[in-house]
Amino acid sequence: MSYLMSNYMPLDVTFTQGNGCYLTDTKGRQYFDALCGVGVTGLGHAHPAITKAIQSQAEQLLHTSNWYHIAHQETLAEKLCTLSNMDNAFFGNSGAEANEAAIKIARLHARANNIDTPVILTANQSFHGRTMATLSATGNPKVQAGFAPLVSEFIHVDFNDLIAIKQHENNANVVAVMLEPIQGESGVIIPDDTYLNQVQAICKDNNWLLILDEVQTGIGRTGKLFAHQYNNITPDVLTLAKGLGNGVPIGACLAKGSAATLLTPGTHGSTFGGNPLVCRTALSVLSVIDQDNILDNVNKISSYIASNLSKKLQNNTTVTEIRIKGLMIAIELNQPCAQLLQQALDQQLLINITGQSIRLLPPLIMNTQQADSMIDTICNLIDAL
Ligand SMILES: Cc1ncc(COP(=O)(O)O)c(C=O)c1O
Structure with missing residues (x-):
């Protein structure tokens, strides 16, 4: 029994440590935080x-x-x-x-x-x-x-x-x-x-x-x-x-x-x-x-993600639209996709699902390698739908 009120439905994971774009759970598994506590920790966790x-x-x-x-x-x-x-x-x-x-x-x-x-x-x-x-x-x-x-x-x-x-x-x-x-x-x-x-x-x-x-x-x-x-x-x-x-x-x-x-x-x-x-x-x-010229990084990574996501998903009929401005990103699908929340978590990626779209608010400090890996995981999840 929980002593917390039932207004949230947390996923079955507890984080104990954060470092830059990553969170570590109680079992020592590391996750890429592409949600940033819903648009909060843009500069990453434990920024020095x-x-x-x-x-x-x-x-x-x-x-x-x-x-x-x-x-x-x-x-x-x-x-x-x-x-x-x-x-x-x-x-x-x-x-x-x-x-x-x-x-x-x-x-x-x-x-x-x-x-x-x-x-x-x-x-x-x-x-x-x-x-x-x-x-x-x-x-x-x-x-x-x-x-x-x-x-x-x-x-x-x-x-x-x-x-x-x-x-x-x-x-x-x-x-x-x-x-x-x-x-x-x-x-x-x-x-x-x-x-x-x-x-x-x-x-x-x-x-x-x-x-x-x-x-x-x-x-x-x-x-x-x-x-x-x-x-x-x-x-x-x-x-x-x-x-x-x-x-x-x-x-x-x-x-x-x-x-x-x-x-x-x-x-x-x-x-x-x-x-x-x-x-x-x-x-x-x-x-x-x-x-740290964070705005330059946001613009650079945003264009990188926009072009790579659209390249990778261009022939995917499940995806109906990609909306992106800076590092506010939504990938709209033609079907409900609530199950992707847990599937992404299993792949050590934190995302949000809003209606029929995958929503990402990734760290403003992320680099292109991290973008590649985030895009790969997401595209694989979409492909498996
Ligand atoms: C545009 C906008 N306004 C207001 C709020 C509410 O902010 P808070 O949860 O800090 O009260 C949110 C939270 O998601 C938001 O996105």
Whole structure:
């Protein structure tokens, strides 16, 4: 009998050690981690510089409270804002919390504009988290099932469909559009190149906030530090988590312009959010990304994987589509493939299955040999279907 609640269904493996792109289980077997704790440990496990930053901060100071200045938090806010062209930051402990802050900012934007029943447009098949507000924002009935009454008012529109958004232009209660630049949890759904630019133009015309949830796409995952940089835009609100701490829990909500003025003393907070340990860790993550030219590696490996996967799978009739941006990868099959999760594990490869697709979020530090071996294993699994 387990003393854990039954909300997870873990595979039958326990990892005791991590090193770079690999995890080792209790039996000493080594696995290639092509999932990175769902897009978290992009810089690999036990990265020496990050480990050192954590160790040295732990020796110095773990936690105080947001009732006092926290130097690393202030430095991290400045660094993230400089890198993203945003104005200020709030720190929480997860992606959901970052999005909660964004939703609260949208509500305050409504108040500032005398709108009493504000509506936020979000996308079908989106994922924004598991708290009550973020699961209500999420465009997936499975995530919401059992939890009604949901937080109102979210209206879900089709992703990558500008008309679906424009149809709400005459709804005076709409205050924001909240989107993932690439939908991650629903299987790496990549919109048209100019979709975000056009959504931003609609938002500007209507005084709506553009909230981009880069919890999964941010921090180098797509080959730019932030995915929206492919569009040369700056959102009003930007949320981050996952890769920012490389395994240490941190979430950030950044805001720009009038959106950056809405949280005032007492309106929001978090006991742990932005403590010295996590902020020092996130600062070391950002320096590793910069110093080790991680974005160049992501782009190089991404093209390598894209061309090799399509070469190897071109005559495979089971594969219907390969979607890849940076190191967000989905291989769509023409049939359910849940069994591949265990089969990949047996081959010492960690992957995810989303619907009928194999989803990979491999380490941003991986090399071409590791890509070869990951591709071989996956192609063999697909061939054996
Ligand atoms: C785009 C996006 N937003 C929010 C979340 C929720 O983040 P967390 O699990 O850290 O609360 C996730 C998690 O997968 C995500 O992919």
